[in-house]
Amino acid sequence: MSVPRSPRVVVLAGGLSHERDVSLRSGRRVAEALRSAGVEVSVHDVDADLVPALSDLRPDLVWPLLHGASGEDGSVRDVVQLLGLRLLGTGPRASRVAWSKPIAKTVVARAGLSTPEFVTLPQSLFRELGAGRVLDAVVARLGLPLVVKPSRGGSALGVNLVTAADDLPRAMVDCFAYSDTALIERAVTGTEVAVSVVDTGDGPVALPAVEIVTEGPYDYDARYNPGRVEYFTPARLSADAASAVGEVAVAAHRALGLERLSRTDLIVGDDGTPWFLEVNVAPGMTETSLLPQAAEGAGHNLGDLYRSLVLASLA
Template structure:
């Protein structure tokens, strides 16, 4: 029999941290905390700092909801600590988080499950120092063609991501990427409709929310994601029912194949033939006023306070 749920669960939302995405995390944490309070949850927000372990040890909350973006928040490290403290948490466990956090590993895993993903190579910065950049980058262009997308092998919020249309622009893109990660993922760019498909587990079953279509006047970079005005969103996406079904099924396959838990967001490109191409998955989707998960939930007819409380209740009753 599942444990009885407290009438007003005590939840600690973790927001902040020291990654490049600290500000986004703080905004996400505040919005989720406000929604949970509206739904009758006893919630507090705490940064990830030297006081965190003593606070959690003394408070012993019913649940911890990490809304941390970037390293440590999404690579499983903080979740390892929560497990060591014997605390329940919202989201994917540490081992599956590490797999999803590594874009090359995640892409390889979902390809084995039948999803399409753009052809790619993964190159560490150290290799360029040892072998020289010029010939390696020439080989990349010869193999993958143009245009290309260069991105950190781990990371989020499009930090360090560049769309490369000419070979001359590739070295500059590599420098931008290595500012955020020691390893670059270089993949063939797929032209098409950019989508985000969020998944939330309700009553123990993963449910795909309506896809959100992303239209920008330029690259969908950090500024376009979090500052209103540069990006237009369509929720639900302007897709045929058949293509919508393919996109939502792709997100569900990614969620289940990678062993994700409670909620996730899968980023896709839909090509001219209606094929969804897997780009990456996020185990801690942003929850800011311009983030994709809340937009998808509202497009699906969910009120955010009630939905987030259902997420909390589901996490509290997990075996």
Template sequence: MGTGEESRPDPSTEGPTSGEGAADGVRVAILAGGLSHERDVSLRSGRRVAAALRDQGLHVEVLDVDADLLPALERLRPDVVWPLVHGSTGEDGSLQDLLALLGLPFVGTAAAGCRLASRKPVAKAVLRAAGLPTPDYAALPQSLFREVGAQSVLRAVEDRLGLPLVVKPAGGGSALGVTVVSEASQLPGAMVACFAYGDEALIERRVDGTEVAVSVVDLGDGPRALPAVEIVTDGPYDYDARYNPGRSEYFVPARLDEAQTRTVGDLAVAVHRTLGLRHLSRTDMILEDAGTAWFLDINVAPGMTETSLFPQAAQADGPLDDLYVDIVRAALRG
């Protein structure tokens, strides 16, 4: 169910749903909203993608993920669905399984790949087993702190991983519940903030370097990296810095030399392939001065807002609207 009419996508305000060159009459249902903490970001992403596709003449309707979703899909009978629900059911494979049960082609990774990618500790374990660099970490559920004792657990974390650390929920995105811990006294508060967004914490050794996001597109001829986006922010790259213009500065393409550009692009493509992703993804990483690119996180449904990283990379590569249409056509092909 939705959380209120004021937050629901309103198809009547989304502009025309047809036009010349309507891509062979393709009907697209964009799924946005849902009940996760990232609902508002999802709504903004959905509206922007819908506008871009309509500008290219596709028939588009934006649907919320609530009790009206299945009747709406039955009424619309879309040729392809583009899930843009961030966090929880939007990226953990459950929504993708539902679309597969309904026999609807959809943009993005199938359920199995989503399950690997959406749980940060699982993704890190799979990628580390494949030989890809990711910082040392521990994944600890909230229940363990109650059973064993918080002080004992945190002491073990400090002894094994050292400081500084980054504490983040094992699932979800948009940097919600993420804290950079520079001193041991900050660690208990970081755990409390993390557990407000999930029952499992990923505690990761912090790596210093250049923060880079590399998006990947795969339209049927193999994955390729889009221009890297370098992120510079006044403080942590948190929710506010991501979605409120002015807090962060972006360099597209990133200010990297040829070898560094190849390194970050190769890592993003390797992550995409190793996790079995499809159509599009975005890998967040830190490039150390020594030259190693460290995997931090993978997004199978990257944000598409005005400050999001995937659209910035795509625009640096070519016309954004054309790429979105190509992604829809790739989903139609399977």
């Protein structure tokens, strides 16, 4: 198949998840960058008009920049492929695996990567067994501090660090507001980094790690409102540690069957161990997001990089 001189790309942004506003911002930023590189782009929301719009437009490529359930769980990607259109990024099956944090952690652990010990507990179990005794068993097994997070979801919504056993029930309630299943993992102390991976045709390559420093939690407000977080690109790691986190991100990308781009969140422990936390198949692309920061830190022009991802997907 010949690659169009000016490929026509539809960016999907919006949707109905809790991360709708972030997705819209990501979509706008990517569309602006692609246009600056000579790519014909339109941005569409995910609503009742999407299927007829895609059927009429027949774009060369569809780039899902949807954060949250339908955008990252594979369902919208399935619909795009049902219409006979090409996707930029990970396909529906691998997206489902990566979208589930417990499954993704299990897959990368089998591939030899380190990930904090965890348990996964559905809300229904607490009604059947009684919350108190179950949570006592969690603390006895995993210890403190703990991190409680929805088993599926992004942007740190419903995520809490628990340092005292008395705070665990409240953290569970907050988590269940975003998902019916909670992942509870042993908290790891160290340097928090995000490593983005891109594949422009020659295989997945890690961009420089971005170090995240914040007073208080790295929550939704901190992520998308400038001023609460300090970023260091590249991360202030030793050469060996920087190389190791890049290798972990690429290994996770490969083990999970991801395509074109991803972002892996890690903690570099006090002993230098890179701990895999989770991976994103639709990383944020806003002005404060980590993949664009890493790309610019590596000397990439965003428009040129995104165009290269488009052309590689078409080739």
